[in-house]
Amino acid sequence: MSKTKQKVxxxxxxxxxxxxxxxxxxxxxxxxxxVDTGKAALxxxxxxxxxxxxxxxxxxxxxxxxxxxxxxxxxxxxxVVVVTGSGSIKTAVDAMRAGAYDFIVKxxxxxxxxxxxRNACEREQLHEAIAEIRNxxxxxxxxxxxxxxxxxxxxxxxxxxxxRSKATAFITGESGTGKEVCAEAIHKSGPRAGKPxxxxxxxxxxxxxxxxxxxxxxxxxxxxxxxxxEGAAFAANGGTLFLDEICEMDIDLQTxxxxxxxxxxxxxxxxxxxxxxxxxxxxATNKDPHQEVEQGRFREDLYYxxxxxxxxxxxxxxxxxxxxxxxQVFLETFSQEEGKQFKEFSVEAEDKLLAHDWPGNVRExxxxxxxxxxxxxxxxxxxxxxxxxGPVRSSQPPKAGTEAQPxxxxxxxxxxxxxxxxxxxxxxxxxxxxxxxxxxxxLERDVVMATFDYCGGSVPxxxxxxxxxxxxxxxKREEWTRDDA
Numbered sequence: 001m002s003k004t005k006q007k008v009x010x011x012x013x014x015x016x017x018x019x020x021x022x023x024x025x026x027x028x029x030x031x032x033x034x035v036d037t038g039k040a041a042l043x044x045x046x047x048x049x050x051x052x053x054x055x056x057x058x059x060x061x062x063x064x065x066x067x068x069x070x071x072x073x074x075x076x077x078x079x080v081v082v083v084t085g086s087g088s089i090k091t092a093v094d095a096m097r098a099g100a101y102d103f104i105v106k107x108x109x110x111x112x113x114x115x116x117x118r119n120a121c122e123r124e125q126l127h128e129a130i131a132e133i134r135n136x137x138x139x140x141x142x143x144x145x146x147x148x149x150x151x152x153x154x155x156x157x158x159x160x161x162x163x164r165s166k167a168t169a170f171i172t173g174e175s176g177t178g179k180e181v182c183a184e185a186i187h188k189s190g191p192r193a194g195k196p197x198x199x200x201x202x203x204x205x206x207x208x209x210x211x212x213x214x215x216x217x218x219x220x221x222x223x224x225x226x227x228x229x230e231g232a233a234f235a236a237n238g239g240t241l242f243l244d245e246i247c248e249m250d251i252d253l254q255t256x257x258x259x260x261x262x263x264x265x266x267x268x269x270x271x272x273x274x275x276x277x278x279x280x281x282x283x284a285t286n287k288d289p290h291q292e293v294e295q296g297r298f299r300e301d302l303y304y305x306x307x308x309x310x311x312x313x314x315x316x317x318x319x320x321x322x323x324x325x326x327x328q329v330f331l332e333t334f335s336q337e338e339g340k341q342f343k344e345f346s347v348e349a350e351d352k353l354l355a356h357d358w359p360g361n362v363r364e365x366x367x368x369x370x371x372x373x374x375x376x377x378x379x380x381x382x383x384x385x386x387x388x389x390g391p392v393r394s395s396q397p398p399k400a401g402t403e404a405q406p407x408x409x410x411x412x413x414x415x416x417x418x419x420x421x422x423x424x425x426x427x428x429x430x431x432x433x434x435x436x437x438x439x440x441x442x443l444e445r446d447v448v449m450a451t452f453d454y455c456g457g458s459v460p461x462x463x464x465x466x467x468x469x470x471x472x473x474x475x476k477r478e479e480w481t482r483d484d485a
Contacts, residue, residue, distance in 0.1 A: 005031040006121040009050040011041040011067070012083070013059050017106075021054065021083075021113060028114045030121075038062025042070060050078050051124040052117050055100075057084040057091070068098035079120040083108060092447050093454070097465050102440055103447075116440070143185035145178065146329055147322030149469075151314045155182070162309045163190035168261065170306050171284040173313030176361030179284040180244060182313055186282060187240040195239030200232045203245035211253050212269050214243075215260070221270025233266045237277045246283040246306070247292045251299065258302045281306070316358040316365060320469035323353055326362060330369040331381060341379050348383035350460050354470045356388050445480055448473065 008025055012018040013036045025032045033048070035041050038059045045053070053071075057064030068080055082095045085106040092103050101123060102116050142156045162169050163186045171179045180199055187197045205213050212221075216231025232241055243249075249257065260266060261281060265274040283306050285292075292298035316323060327345065335342040345353070358364055368386060376385040448466065455461040459477075463470040 005029060006052070007048065007050045008032045008117060008121075009041065009044055009048070009053040009078075010034045011038075011053060011059070011064075012036065012056045014056075021108070024110045024114055025054075025117060028118070030117065036060075038064075038067055041067055045071070045076055045078070052120040053078050053080045054113070054117065055080055055082050057082060057095070065094055065098050068095065068100060072099045077124070079124040081113075081116055081120055083113070092443065093450060096447050096451070096467075099467055103443060143188050144181040145185065146326045147319055148325070149320045149322045152319055152322060155311065155313065158311055159185050160189055162186055162311060163188075165190075165309060166280060167308040168280070168306050169282045169309040169311060170289070171282065171311045171313065172289065173284075173286065174315050174361055175286045176363035177313040177315060178362055179286075179313060180242065182311060183240070183242040183244075183282045183284060187242075187280075190280075192239050192280060196236050197240050197242065198232045198236035199242040199244060201244045203248040207250050210249065211256065214253075215256070215266050215268055217269035218271045221268075225270070229268075231266070231268065233260065233277055233279055234275070236279045238279075240280045240282060243281065243283045245285055247285040247287045247289060247298055251297065254299045254302050258299065258305060261302075261305050316361040320472065321354075321463075323358070323365065324350055326365060327353055327369055330366055331373065334370045334373040338373055340373055340377065342373055342376075342381050343379050344381070346380050346382045347458065347460055349381055349386055351458060352383050352386055352388070354459060355474060445476075448476060449480070452477070 006029075008030045010018060010021055010025070010032055012021060012034065015036065018034050018036065022032045022034050033044060033050075035044055036059075038061050041053075041055070041059075041062075044050075055064050055067060059067075064082065064084070068082075070076075071078060071080060079101045080099060081102045081104065082100045083104045083106060084091065095103050101120050104112060104116060142159070145152065145156065159182065169183070169186055171182050173179055173182075183199070184197055187193065200213060202210060212225075212229060212231065214232050216229045216234055217225050219225055219227050256267075263274075264278070265276050267274050289298060289303055289307065293300050293303050316326075324345070331342050331345070334340075353365075360367075368388060371387060372381055372385045378385075448462070448468075451462045451465050452459075455465060459470050459473050462468075463473055466473070
């Protein structure tokens, strides 16, 4: 069975270069169509489906930036690689702002262009998969979850797939990431939606009572058992039993749980009778289950019986701009509950929320926003109203006794900001002028840092210019700053 070739649109007015580029790409397995004008490029984009466009910026009838803008305005699903003889910082920033994926300066080596186009094709395939998922979850909400980040869209799709199965699901993730919300979403998305969903936290119940809580007991089974008790497994009959913090379960009780999973029957404490139940079991833990098995705290056979359909919930710090979407929902909800007038966050407040690592995840964010709403007044929740604990990502530490404030990006015209950038970072701009033969990782760093300067240090504004998620920009800036230290 032959694999479908990836289609590349080559826009290059120099015929000799176009012949060489086309030959390189076709030898590497791509289907390449060449045009030599901006008008022909727009026509080809309207008529064909291409994964990647290799675009020369200096065309006889058009500026390549205008074509990039057209792609963005028309929302054409294509990844653009710019190839040009102009290597100035302004050209690089303009191309990135217009949506270019990569920026290559002529003359171009065969390996460089082929590798870049191959990476661009993989990126476009990923975007197509994400776009398909986004269409299914267009409103950014899913059974209690809020967010549109690629990692969460993947979780939503996984939940839908897992929900159709009868097999045991095993949810992992840090505390506060929404494991019970995930378990209930699985229940609501599957054929058991109309049946009971019974959650049980294994860490919150005393060891001597948890067996009775799960399997029930008969009258007189132990001191205090004044009557028969059904137990969570019976209560969930026909539906779903969710065992949270499963790794906290006593090792002796794990044996009985394993027998229950294997036989589908329940034996109440103090009874010899076995009763069949129809229950789907979902488990969760904030620990590393492999480590618990290795250290002898969790039965290996039980682990493999439970770990059939694993789902990992990402921490909030890895969910990019979902932080702001969730925070906005909390802001509106708590403002209504508390009789306040808050409607939105200031740019500086958003910057502060995105910079925080959120060790307590969504639960911590919820508490922070509620605290700010209760203790403050106004329509716009500002940076100073947000009280955070724990680590905050920052490229430069604040001065003693003060909190770092981002500079005002509105101070001065764009030309003045560009001049200030050159004055503040002469070495960086000097390097950017000599781009020939340099790895894209270095070029990316220079363009991103120059854009930070251009936007006055505001990550939210830089993210809009570069079309990159704020969280990704924070992590890159932190990594680069650490490397320079």
